[in-house]
Amino acid sequence: MQHAEHPGGTAMSRLASGAGRPLATGRRLGAGGQAEVLEIRGSHTEVVKRYFPASLNRDPRLPRRLAAMVAHPPRWRDANGHPVLAWPTDLALERGHVVGFVMPRIDTARTVELHAVTNMSTRQEPSMPAWLADFGWRYHVQAALNLAHAVDAVHSLGTVVGDFNERNVRVSQTALVTLLDCDSMQVTDPSTGDVFLCGVGRPEWNPPELAGADWSTTVRAPSSDLFALAIHIYQLLLRGEHPFRGVWTAAGDKPSVPALAARGIWVGAGGQLTARPGRVGLSVLPDHIDALLRQTFGNGATDPARRATARDWITALRRLAGELADCPVDPAHQYPAGLSACPWCASAGTTAVAPPVTVPLPPATAPVTVPTPPAAVTPPTGYPVYTPPPPPAVWPMVIGYQAPRPARTGRIVAWIAAACALLLVTLCLCQPFRLLQSPGDGAKANATTQLGAMRDILRQSSAHRARVIAAVDDVKACRAVGQAAQAFTAAAVARLDFHRRVLQLPLHAVGDGERLRTLLASALQASADADRAFAAWARARISRCTTGSYRTGDFEAAERHSATASAHKASFAQLWNSITPTSWHTTAQTI
Structure with a gap:
């Protein structure tokens, strides 16, 4: 050079x-x-x-x-030009x-790492910017919301943050966030299906299922990020407290953070681990926030599909941001309007009882403008700072059409109206749509959007199926067996994530939506079971592989799961093809 x-x-x-x-x-x-x-x-x-x-x-x-x-x-950039992702x-x-x-370019001189926001003692260090002293709880809520938007942006393409630690998140004076080191994230090339792994990670931010994992071979699911996201949000909302670092009250030494997380033992579970004395606890948070934390650290400890998603957090934090009350004593203090007194004043030994406050929920489609804080701080302009990608393009649908009544002023207008009605009825008969539960429920746009989201999952699943078939052929031929084992594992992780997404899809506007969901979810679960059995089969053949003798117990288990998946896929395809246009049709062999 x-x-x-x-x-x-x-x-x-x-x-x-x-x-x-x-x-x-x-x-x-x-x-x-x-x-x-x-x-x-x-x-x-x-x-x-x-x-x-x-x-x-x-x-x-x-x-x-x-x-x-x-x-x-x-x-990666929000509607105002702020880089959400580097x-x-x-x-x-x-x-x-x-x-x-x-x-x-990220202005590191005007931003701080996330731990400088959540750690109250770090704020007092001489090297920290002066604006941190006025970074009140309103900003903590806003930063948590913006962080959830950033994770949603990452997951929109199937990318996984992976090394989701506090030093890879920058926070600005106005609570904007940016995720750094994007080149280390786990990325899937949608054009080839190649998975580029995240080769780094810190144990305290890993979910239980990845404890002790070898990052050079481990394929992560987006659900692994959701565990770290919940920890970050917990620390932002409770000013540095940690869900797994309370006071150990049981006999023996306190287990490590990964060990506690694996057992679902956290401060909110009660019993063996309690909040540190004198600290603000979970009681300050409204029920809808508390429920997402319990969902993630409780059931989500052993079942990643149960964890709150980034979009779950966006909905909950938007609601919280619109329900804040200002402390009558300290302008840097805000808290949920449902509380009778300022919890931050109480933890500091002062008393501040708030006057009655009634805060209506913000409209679902309108941004909420944050009230102006002290003049020393530039307020956030509102949210969301990240605009999620638009829904997939949907195919046109004609349903529930009512022909206009003929005008009395002339027969020509009546003839045109009748002709239009006849044409539209003909289109409906040529391409049946059983999308809505009732023609008058106003959900036709929702139905196309909801089926479009399911179609995206079908396309992604199809790509993994092709890679699994190729990997099976490679193992049979004792060719690149280690890479094939990795491909099977990646497919299993992806299908389990597709399974989670299918279970969370809104399908209320689709007449046969629940039956579609059940069939596709069952197919994906069986496919994931087959992928895992194929992975075990491949790993056993890495060191001793001979062509012509590939049938083992693992291989036969994979075949049984594959047969189950094929049966579910055939039933799904039959129903799917009956309610979607020809260009959307699928077969059991392409799911």
Whole structure:
């Protein structure tokens, strides 16, 4: 690499973007163990993350990972231009070789890591910005909401954050958040189905099912992020308290955080682990927030599908943000309007009883503007800061049409109206739609959207089916058996996530919605069971594989699960094809 001296003594190199744009890099803005971040001369909105040669040599798949991320980005920037994700926007090339990527520039001088917000003692450190002192609970709620939006953006493409620790989240003075190190996330290339794993992680942020996992071979499900998301939200709402770091009241030494999480023992469960004395506890949170925490740390400890999703949190935190009361004593204190007194004053030993406050719930479709806090702080302008992707394009539907009455002023108008009615009835007869529970329930748009969401799951599941079939052939031929085992595991994780999504799909506007849901969920569960059995079969053949003798107990178990899945898929396809247009039809062999 050729270097030139940049004014001020810093090195400058000349790179090119994947689109052919010259990238004149300047001074180093930061560096880690794998790469350095360099400014782009003349740009205040972009930087280059350039990998060190050793990092490129260790991971030969890195250029393909980056190319997939650039080609298939999520909605990484909000409606106001704020970067929710530090996502690669273009490749950085040197002599035609990928050496890094272009990403949005994050103003680290005006933001702090998440732990600086949640840790009250960290706020007092001299190096922290002055605005943290006025970062009241309203901002904590807003930051939690924005964090849920960021995770929803990541999950919208099937990407998994993976290393979801507090140092990878930056928070601004106005409670905006940005997720960093996106290039380490687990990414799936939708055009090829290749999965690029997240090779790092910290035990205290991992869900129980990933305890002791080998990150070099572990395929993570989006549900693994939801455990860490709930911990972050818990700490934001309870000002640094941790769900698994209370006072141990049982005999013996206190178990580790991962051990407590695996057993579903947390502060809210009662009994063996209690809140630290003098700290504000769960009683300050409204029931709908408390329920999501219990759902995630209780049943969700052993059943990842039970965890609150990012969209669950968005709904709950939007509601909470619209129901806050201001403390009459300390303007930096806010709390749920249902409480009779300020809990933050109470924990500090002061008394502040709030006057009666009636706060109506915000409209479901209108943003809630946050009231103006003290002048020293710029208030959030409202939410959501991240605009979720629009629903998939839906096919046109004609149902419940009522022909207009003929006008008395002329026969021509009546004739046109009758002709239109006849044409529309003909269209309905040519393509039947049994989508609505009743023609007059006003849900026809919802029905197409709801079936469109299910269709997206079918498409994604089909891609995994093709990879499983190829992997079975590879193992039979003793070819790339280790990679095949990984493909089976990835397919099982994906199908379980599809199963969770199917169970959560709103299908109330679809006449046969619940039957569709049951059939598809049963098919996906059986497919996941087959994938796991195939994975066990492949792992057993990694060290001793001979062609022609592949039938084992695991293989036969996989075949039984596959037969069950095929039966459910055939029933599903028959029902699906009867209520959707021809272009949407499917078969048991393509699910």
